[in-house]
Amino acid sequence: VSDVVKILADTGLPAGALKLEVTESDVMRDPDRAAVILRSLRQAGAALAxxxxxxxxxxxxxxxxxxxxTLKIDRYFVRTMATDEGSAKIVSSVVKLGQDLALEVVAEGVENAGMARQLLSLGCDYGQGFGYAPALSPQEAEVYLNESYVDGAAPVKARG
Structure with missing residues (x-):
């Protein structure tokens, strides 16, 4: 927590601009301790996914x-939602659950525009995956983001 407080102070980032991701398994190892730490991080100004x-x-x-x-849907469910009815129902349910709890919902593992459209139709807030871009260096990410802002939306590349 002290490292996050220092980073936020040193950079001058506004509250919520730094989002930390915590895996479900990390939280479940010691939920009570996780709750204390997560509340401290939130009070320090970090957003939490x-x-x-x-x-x-x-x-x-x-x-x-x-x-x-933020609630992030695991890539397995996203990748298999077109071919597995159970995965499709889980994705839809998690999106709805996130909406009902006023959480942003991010789908991981978006590999193509079709997946992105399906997630958008479900009301999913964001997609993450190689369908948007491969892993990028900081310089490449800056160029990618600048190009994305030209039309207001990150491109989804069709993968062959």
Whole structure:
């Protein structure tokens, strides 16, 4: 927590501009301790994302008791939603759950424009994956983001 406080102070980032991702399995190792640390991070000005949601055995009650801003759907469910009815229902349910709890929802593993359109139709807030861009160096990321802002949206590349 002290490192995050220092980084926010040194950079002058506004509250919520730094988003930290915590995996579901990390939280579930010691939920009570995680709650204390997450609240401290939130009070320090960090935003919080629950990563890999749906892959562990968490209690849904933690979503209301822990101060998350964002819910990230694990890539397995996103990648298989077109071919597996169960995955499609899980993705849809997690998007709805996030909406009901006023959380941003991010789908991981978006590999093409079709997936992006399907997620958008479900009301998913954001997509993340190679369908948008491969892993980029800091310089490449800056160029990518600048180009994305020209038309107001990050491109989704069709993958052959």
């Amino acid at each position: 629950l990563d890999d949601f749906g892959t562990g055995f968490s209690s849904l009650s933690y979503l209301t008791r822990l101060p998350f801003d």
